[in-house]
Amino acid sequence: MPQSPDSSDQRPADRVVLAHGGGGELTRRLLAERIIPKLANDLLAPLADSAVIDAPPGKLCMTTDAFVVQPLEFAGGDIGRLAVCGTVNDLVVMGAKPLALSLALVLEEGLGLDLLDRVMDSIAAAAAEAGVVIATGDTKVVERRGADGMTVTTAGIGSLPADMPPDATTIAAGDAVIVSGLLAEHGLAVMSARKGLGIRTTLASDVAPLGGLVEAMLASGGRVKFMRDPTRGGLAGLLADLSEQLARNIELDEQALPISPAARHASELLGLDPLTIANEGKVVAVVAASDAEKVLAACRAHPLGAAAAIVGRIGETSDWPLVELLTCAGGRRIVQRPYGEELPRIC
Amino acid sequence: MPQSPDSSDQRPADRVVLAHGGGGELTRRLLAERIIPKLANDLLAPLADSAVIDAPPGKLCMTTDAFVVQPLEFAGGDIGRLAVCGTVNDLVVMGAKPLALSLALVLEEGLGLDLLDRVMDSIAAAAAEAGVVIATGDTKVVERRGADGMTVTTAGIGSLPADMPPDATTIAAGDAVIVSGLLAEHGLAVMSARKGLGIRTTLASDVAPLGGLVEAMLASGGRVKFMRDPTRGGLAGLLADLSEQLARNIELDEQALPISPAARHASELLGLDPLTIANEGKVVAVVAASDAEKVLAACRAHPLGAAAAIVGRIGETSDWPLVELLTCAGGRRIVQRPYGEELPRIC
Numbered sequence: 142m143p144q145s146p147d148s149s150d151q152r153p154a155d156r157v158v159l160a161h162g163g164g165g166e167l168t169r170r171l172l173a174e175r176i177i178p179k180l181a182n183d184l185l186a187p188l189a190d191s192a193v194i195d196a197p198p199g200k201l202c203m204t205t206d207a208f209v210v211q212p213l214e215f216a217g218g219d220i221g222r223l224a225v226c227g228t229v230n231d232l233v234v235m236g237a238k239p240l241a242l243s244l245a246l247v248l249e250e251g252l253g254l255d256l257l258d259r260v261m262d263s264i265a266a267a268a269a270e271a272g273v274v275i276a277t278g279d280t281k282v283v284e285r286r287g288a289d290g291m292t293v294t295t296a297g298i299g300s301l302p303a304d305m306p307p308d309a310t311t312i313a314a315g316d317a318v319i320v321s322g323l324l325a326e327h328g329l330a331v332m333s334a335r336k337g338l339g340i341r342t343t344l345a346s347d348v349a350p351l352g353g354l355v356e357a358m359l360a361s362g363g364r365v366k367f368m369r370d371p372t373r374g375g376l377a378g379l380l381a382d383l384s385e386q387l388a389r390n391i392e393l394d395e396q397a398l399p400i401s402p403a404a405r406h407a408s409e410l411l412g413l414d415p416l417t418i419a420n421e422g423k424v425v426a427v428v429a430a431s432d433a434e435k436v437l438a439a440c441r442a443h444p445l446g447a448a449a450a451i452v453g454r455i456g457e458t459s460d461w462p463l464v465e466l467l468t469c470a471g472g473r474r475i476v477q478r479p480y481g482e483e484l485p486r487i488c
Numbered sequence: 489m490p491q492s493p494d495s496s497d498q499r500p501a502d503r504v505v506l507a508h509g510g511g512g513e514l515t516r517r518l519l520a521e522r523i524i525p526k527l528a529n530d531l532l533a534p535l536a537d538s539a540v541i542d543a544p545p546g547k548l549c550m551t552t553d554a555f556v557v558q559p560l561e562f563a564g565g566d567i568g569r570l571a572v573c574g575t576v577n578d579l580v581v582m583g584a585k586p587l588a589l590s591l592a593l594v595l596e597e598g599l600g601l602d603l604l605d606r607v608m609d610s611i612a613a614a615a616a617e618a619g620v621v622i623a624t625g626d627t628k629v630v631e632r633r634g635a636d637g638m639t640v641t642t643a644g645i646g647s648l649p650a651d652m653p654p655d656a657t658t659i660a661a662g663d664a665v666i667v668s669g670l671l672a673e674h675g676l677a678v679m680s681a682r683k684g685l686g687i688r689t690t691l692a693s694d695v696a697p698l699g700g701l702v703e704a705m706l707a708s709g710g711r712v713k714f715m716r717d718p719t720r721g722g723l724a725g726l727l728a729d730l731s732e733q734l735a736r737n738i739e740l741d742e743q744a745l746p747i748s749p750a751a752r753h754a755s756e757l758l759g760l761d762p763l764t765i766a767n768e769g770k771v772v773a774v775v776a777a778s779d780a781e782k783v784l785a786a787c788r789a790h791p792l793g794a795a796a797a798i799v800g801r802i803g804e805t806s807d808w809p810l811v812e813l814l815t816c817a818g819g820r821r822i823v824q825r826p827y828g829e830e831l832p833r834i835c
Contacts, residue, residue: 159832160827160832162556162832162833163720163721163826163827163831163832164719164720164721164722164725164766164826164831165721165725165764165825165826165827166824166825166826166827167827168720168721169729169825189582189716190551190577190578190579190581190582190716190717191549191550191551191578191579191582191584191644191646192549192550192551193547193548193549193582193648194547194548194549194550195547195548196543196546196547196548198545199543200540200541200542200543201540201541201542201543201548201645202538202539202540202541203538203539203541203588203590203623203624203643203645204537204538204539204590204624205590205591205592205624205625205626205641205643206592206626207592207593207594207626207627207628207641208628209509209594209628209629209630230537231537231538232537232538234537235536235537235538235540237538241550243550243551243552243643244552245552245553245554245592245641245643246554247554247556247594247639247641276550277550277551277552277643278552279552279553279554279641280554281554281555281556281833282556282832283556283636283639283833284832284833286633286636289630289633292594292630292639294552294554294592294594294626294641296550296552296590296592296624296643297538298548298550298645299538301540369536369537370537372511373510373511373515374510374511374512374515375511378511378512382516417512419511477513478512478513478516479510479511479512479513480507480510480512480513480514484510484511485506485507485509485510485629485631486509486628486630486631
């Protein structure tokens, strides 16, 4: 169960104190006892100012994400799993193979060390699941303020294979838009875990590393022209960006959107559009129309892609490109990038 | 002058709001208007989930740092310059050439956009000075709490040249310890900028990118066996770590330590040992004794190394390795890793 860093009856010795961040003996102990052993790997082991990594020849990908999710633990995951998966997924949707992650922790004074332990275990487990190591890191401590507890920032590098990765410039009218599974579950699970909202739901975050699923889709033989994971801003934000970037309209079929009844219900309770809600274990792909069924089949054959669907298509070029939803009732509605404040601190 | 994010009379429109972090239209505008234009470069421009980087063949270095310095602006620098230089320096002391940085911002609701602008300008200037680009980034917003304003986390990758970088395993008794300039100025400048301490000093942070200085030292022809920048924990923390790692004693000459009268004075006022105070533009090198003068001369010929000095020597192996200070009075004092709480949030 999610647990606030404030809620337990731990003694001061069981909590993070400012001195843990001073770079002295207490910092050394915190790292040596609670952080480094969880991440044990050959790259991290020398504990030098930088990790030394053997990269295969060719192009590299690099990405970073800061995670400020509240609460720190929620059904289906926690801030640690989220940080590893979020950064790994930003690499794999580019067609890259993750080589190494960095991990920067900002801990709040008063954070329970048991919670830190759980998050570190979760980081280690997610990294193992994704087949990547934490090569380097940094830990700082700030004064107690809210019950924020911690922020986690990961960066990642990956190697791009010599054959071409997805290339959005080849996208053409008629190409299919595929979504790899049920939408909106991460954001709804986090919102439901917040105190005071009083929402009961069976929803769990979908947070997962997407390397295997993406590999299966790329190996299907279908031409995958674009991939991205619909995190902050949801599918709506992703497609609004893509539509603008391509200067093309995009059509979505409401009926085809994979959204569970529980997610529909929770979205209605919260007054939110599931299309704008963050996902952390889904990929959106644009695929040549003739290859769509092939890529879809590969996606569905993977455990993380069982509920995949073709949800729309790329339209003509336009000076005012729009994303349009063809509603179940037969109407048309413009899908807009959310303005901003519906879902603070969801990742 | 340092300015608290709370102190000005800006209208709400001139401040960061939670909606800036929601991944929607306001996030897009914040990035498009205030962040991306400052960092303009070819790697960042595609704004994909990851930047694509051409890396030379061979080994890579990777590092990360989270910066939580308070106040955000201080004499000689700000959190932006600190973040760029801190990560660049962790690469260059490994002998690596920086290729790209990532930049993750966590902004606090209420942060003045003018302060954000200044920090972004500073990040851009420091990156240009260091000859590196910000290839990828992320921006999040958290609720208002203290007057923290923002944290900045950078990660960096660099390429290691084919010839051998510094290798601490070659360190032997008698090797010289060189410090590249005046100690303790960063930490003291930041402490002096804190409200309520009432300390007046002419000290400014030494925060600077060390690539050129390190290159000059490596090009001197002297055998540089180890380099590290003495940040959190200061020279004392660095040498305590090194002594432990090598299982060797280290001797320091108090008389040789480059510490300005202003820094001595401010340290005394604050009750701090200048050896434990963070530096952000200095390098500590271990050099074969016979090459020490050569490396020192190269260091002094560089603008950032004018006050460099040979400050000590590596001793014999020991089961209980110690760092000892030979005091001006002719005594001996054990130099310990600081415990932790003297200098919170100095970087």
